Amino acid sequence: xxxxFPAAVYELGINPCVEVPIRVSRLFINGEMRERAQVDVGSRxxxxxxxxxxxxxxxxxxxxxxxxxxxxxxxxIWELLTPSRQKEVLRYLNFAKRxxxxxxxxxxxxxxxxxxxxxxxxxxGIRVRV
Numbered sequence: 044x045x046x047x048f049p050a051a052v053y054e055l056g057i058n059p060c061v062e063v064p065i066r067v068s069r070l071f072i073n074g075e076m077r078e079r080a081q082v083d084v085g086s087r088x089x090x091x092x093x094x095x096x097x098x099x100x101x102x103x104x105x106x107x108x109x110x111x112x113x114x115x116x117x118x119x120i121w122e123l124l125t126p127s128r129q130k131e132v133l134r135y136l137n138f139a140k141r142x143x144x145x146x147x148x149x150x151x152x153x154x155x156x157x158x159x160x161x162x163x164x165x166x167x168g169i170r171v172r173v
Contacts, residue, residue, distance in 0.1 A: 047091045052077075054084050061090065101133040107149050120156045 050061035052072060060071045070090070072082075082088050111118040121129065132152055139145035 045091060045093045047089060049087065049089050052082055052084050052086045052088060059084050061088070063090075063092070099130070101130050102137060103133055104136045104139075104145055104149065106146060107133075107136055107152065110149055110153055114153070117153055117156045120159050 046064075048064055050063070052059050052061055054060075055069070055071075058071050059077060060069050063070045070092075077083055080088065111121055124132070136145060136148050136152065139148050
């Protein structure tokens with residue numbers, strides 16, 4: 044699906060954005076987008092939006108995958124997280140450059156997930172926010 048429409052770039056707080064006439068009500072325009080399009084606040088532009096339905100898979104760090112296999116309780120909490128929250132955690136882990144940093148970050152995530160464990164016997168139907 045493709046939709047084309049004119050829009051005016053304006054600021055909402057400190058963020059340049061445009062109104063979008065479809066389900067999304069507002070599209071924020073970051074600095075790279077503005078620079079590449081050579082527009083700024085006050086510019087009148089024509090946008091073309093296309094649906095991109097390709098799945099966005101973030102690779103899972105090997106050490107984190109092993110930690111989830113080893114610790115069933117942590118894996119249960121991990122699986123209760125929303126896909127977007129899982130993706131955010133995986134991006135955080137994948138950002139590490141050095142193996143020591145990755146391992147340290149994995150331990151932080153595991154500790155955080157362990158804190159989210161409800162008391163025994165009260166795990167059915169829980170909602171988890173990390």
